[in-house]
Amino acid sequence: MDVTQSLNLMIRKLEGFHPLSSADKDLLQHHSRTIREIPARQDIASEGDRPDFVYVMVSGFACRYKLLADGRRQIMAYMVPGDFCDFQVFILKERDHGIATLSNCKVVQIPAESVLELTERPAIARAFWWATLVDEATLREWLVSIGQREAEVRIAHLLCEMLMRLRAVGLVEGNSYSLPLTQADLADTMGMTVVHANRMLMSLREKDLIAIDGRQVTVIDVRRLEEFAGFNPNYLHLQAGSTPKPAARQAGDDKNPTLQPM
């Protein structure tokens, strides 16, 4: 995985909203030198940590999550290549949630001070802010899903979302993408039991809406799946018609041999 290329992914994403000058872009590149590799199923940042860094995904899948006292877990977001992990840095003495890898990941690590310096530039500040707003819009749609949609539809909706998001970063080939989640992860995302998640997934397969082979998800009929899910991609705020040239590789970039996927 080429780091420069992945950074371009992030910058391209930001530029989708607001044009950046070469100086701005150079500054972003300059502050993005530190790369970290993190194995699957490990915290990038834990609840309770002092948030000293912002992370940008280069490869792999990560998630934002909270644990309750009784051990239940809610996953609140997935982060895929090109995504910022979080900007909590600016408000918290202590993180109110954890960020963990789902597959092996590479991330760019940017110190808090660098982010502060970057936000001195209005164009960059606005681009960051925009990225935050898109995250929030996605979060809202998840709330709608969990609050109102029934279990099977909810999963279908998520699979539609991931199709669009991964396509936007060149990680979809022929309506097929790598989704390195266990069914337990999926269940904790959707606010349901593993058992129920499994049955709903089964049902979607029986309906011939999707196929699953290992960690690879194939959407058999995009239109029908979107119809079934009541999916409207407006909340993702992807630029219309910005189908990027094939970039990078699959999301589950690195080998991840001990994890048995869906």
Add this chain to the structure above:
Amino acid sequence: MDVTQSLNLMIRKLEGFHPLSSADKDLLQHHSRTIREIPARQDIASEGDRPDFVYVMVSGFACRYKLLADGRRQIMAYMVPGDFCDFQVFILKERDHGIATLSNCKVVQIPAESVLELTERPAIARAFWWATLVDEATLREWLVSIGQREAEVRIAHLLCEMLMRLRAVGLVEGNSYSLPLTQADLADTMGMTVVHANRMLMSLREKDLIAIDGRQVTVIDVRRLEEFAGFNPNYLHLQAGSTPKPAARQAGDDKNPTLQPM
């Protein structure tokens, strides 16, 4: 309701994060001249609108919501005095959700261009960004609630949250506050049926955790309610010890005679 005072509420909130110069504050005041009064149960901004304005709550309660094709509604946030309604302005050609009043409201209306101008100043831009992040943190906690907590606990948690948020803007007296919601609103917020919301509310009353008189909620034993709800206020990012002097009036500021409350 004194407009200047309410603006101070907003500015005080922003300053809680990041100090603002007098020039910054003057600029904020300058762009906040237009006040709108909106009756209860009416859209401030509708899904599909072009987002030309940002609104700041002066008095009353409003909510952010989405409607599904089958008519179901999910309320995704409550906005109380001092809160921004949204910054969608910067990413959307078209709003992806509606904002509606729950009680009669007064709001400051700020044109998009003004917000752009304001964000030229790094301190203001960061303060706005911070406000966005706090909204997002609250949204995350709601997702956790709907995804993981059982119905009764979920409602208790919300009542704890409103107690803290309203206390922060001086709208709580003796653990009692005005919550101008119908049980149907509450149900659509919590992702449950009106019938079930009613029964859970009943159960909380039978447990002597809360009392409800009209639209007035009284928390009988804060510690016990928080314990029951598993409430941890960290996600609200309120400044420790910033108990403001009694400001403004009750949230349901204006008379709202046609609405029968909980």
Add this chain to the structure above:
DNA sequence: CGCTCAATTGAATGAGCTCAAATCTCGTGG
């Protein structure tokens, strides 16, 4: 004083949960 909308209550149904066990996959050690 009747109308409308909100709150409350009852009864039957159902989506999703719990508990439990079987099967499958894949990496590891012998």
Add this chain to the structure above:
DNA sequence: CCACGAGATTTGAGCTCATTCAATTGAGCG
């Protein structure tokens, strides 16, 4: 190369929380 073990998926059965449908009560307005 094969057997084993850990973790993931799949399946079954019974139960419960929450829903649906329906009706009643209550409050405030015209």
